[in-house]
Amino acid sequence: MANGTATHGFELDDLHLRASMHPGAVTIPAAFALAEAYGKTPGAFLTAIITGYEVGLRIGIAVGLGHGLRGHHTTGTVGTLAAAAAGANLLGLSAEAATDALGIAATQAAGLHGARTGAMSKRFHAGRAAQSGILAAVLAKRGFTGSRTALEKSFAGFFSTMCDTVDAPAAYAELGSRWELTEVGFKAYASCGSTHTTVDAIDRLMQRGVAADNLRELRIFMSRKAVSNVGWKYVPAGVVAAQMNCYYTSAVKLLDGAVFIEQFDESHLADPAVMALIQRIRIAHEPAFDAGGAATRHAVRVEAELNDGRVCTESIDQRRGTSKYPLTREDIERKFRGLAKVALPAAAVEKIIELVARLDELNDMEPLAALMRGAEIESPASMRVAPIPARVA
Numbered sequence: 001m002a003n004g005t006a007t008h009g010f011e012l013d014d015l016h017l018r019a020s021m022h023p024g025a026v027t028i029p030a031a032f033a034l035a036e037a038y039g040k041t042p043g044a045f046l047t048a049i050i051t052g053y054e055v056g057l058r059i060g061i062a063v064g065l066g067h068g069l070r071g072h073h074t075t076g077t078v079g080t081l082a083a084a085a086a087g088a089n090l091l092g093l094s095a096e097a098a099t100d101a102l103g104i105a106a107t108q109a110a111g112l113h114g115a116r117t118g119a120m121s122k123r124f125h126a127g128r129a130a131q132s133g134i135l136a137a138v139l140a141k142r143g144f145t146g147s148r149t150a151l152e153k154s155f156a157g158f159f160s161t162m163c164d165t166v167d168a169p170a171a172y173a174e175l176g177s178r179w180e181l182t183e184v185g186f187k188a189y190a191s192c193g194s195t196h197t198t199v200d201a202i203d204r205l206m207q208r209g210v211a212a213d214n215l216r217e218l219r220i221f222m223s224r225k226a227v228s229n230v231g232w233k234y235v236p237a238g239v240v241a242a243q244m245n246c247y248y249t250s251a252v253k254l255l256d257g258a259v260f261i262e263q264f265d266e267s268h269l270a271d272p273a274v275m276a277l278i279q280r281i282r283i284a285h286e287p288a289f290d291a292g293g294a295a296t297r298h299a300v301r302v303e304a305e306l307n308d309g310r311v312c313t314e315s316i317d318q319r320r321g322t323s324k325y326p327l328t329r330e331d332i333e334r335k336f337r338g339l340a341k342v343a344l345p346a347a348a349v350e351k352i353i354e355l356v357a358r359l360d361e362l363n364d365m366e367p368l369a370a371l372m373r374g375a376e377i378e379s380p381a382s383m384r385v386a387p388i389p390a391r392v393a
Helices: 003-008 025-040 042-069 074-090 094-106 115-117 121-141 158-162 192-207 224-230 237-245 246-256 272-278 327-341 346-357 366-372
Strands: 216-224 281-285 300-306 311-316
Touching: 003 025, 003 121, 003 216, 025 042, 025 074, 025 121, 025 366, 042 074, 042 158, 042 224, 042 300, 074 121, 074 192, 094 121, 115 121, 115 237, 192 216, 192 224, 192 246, 192 300, 216 246, 224 246, 224 281, 237 300, 246 272, 246 281, 346 366
Parallel strands: 216 281
Antiparallel strands: 216 300, 300 311
């Protein structure tokens, strides 16, 4: 639970657009904990992650935008199923026991979007989903049963209770030949993914000379889902509320040129300059962006009307960091260094990057786990470092 909560703790985790889900925050902590507890190999750990991602993402696509628009946080709800699937795979459960695990997970699934307007419990959704998924898998391994029709049951099932409409075939279409995991991207900014395309558009506008001091009004047009996520009136109410609000992220981008950790320091959240600039920002629903469903839910058009009367416009279809516009490996490693340095020494950070790059070559999880726990890198014996075989050509 702690690792899942921390992974989701600053809005910098991964994201799948159509599933509206952060799969890494729920599957990786669950699989890591079980791999340590049961002595599983890194190869088994990676396979479990793939399983959890694929099951979770496909169910997320099946439940569609209506699930979130009803107030459910998909990472908390569907994430519980993803974590259970990862656990079931790692523990080698039979098909029947794995189905039990999903049933046990489904009855625990929870996460309310109301937490995003100013509560730490939004972060907790991912940690709780990971914990609940582990519990589901371990109980199923010990013979505890769950409803084997928990997802599709016409009354009181996951779909029928928590969704308006469900595209069930999307959960298994081209299963085994098309991988949703390849559509997962990474966040470039420390805010809700629904703000990122606006940040990208503002970045382009700033390159064209738009600035806070020459701006008369900024008009942002986005999908209904995006307005629901990030288009509500900004009232300073803590870090989470700022990260989930497009008025705030747009203002700090214009003022600071960045939307990262520093922009969400407590001292910034009610900054008079930010609050004044927000008064010149308008957010509106653009129905055209709803037509593509989840695939276009992040699309935006941003218009900057300047003091001299000129209007500059930028349109962004998907955010930087998606599979369409991916971050480079160097971008991701730089981001990891910036986040990990607050908890680990530089040498350990570099060693973690090295081990992750060749994780499938390790004999066990302990070298990586030891580093993440803060073990001294100079004491390999205490870390039980296994010999790493040369890669077979």
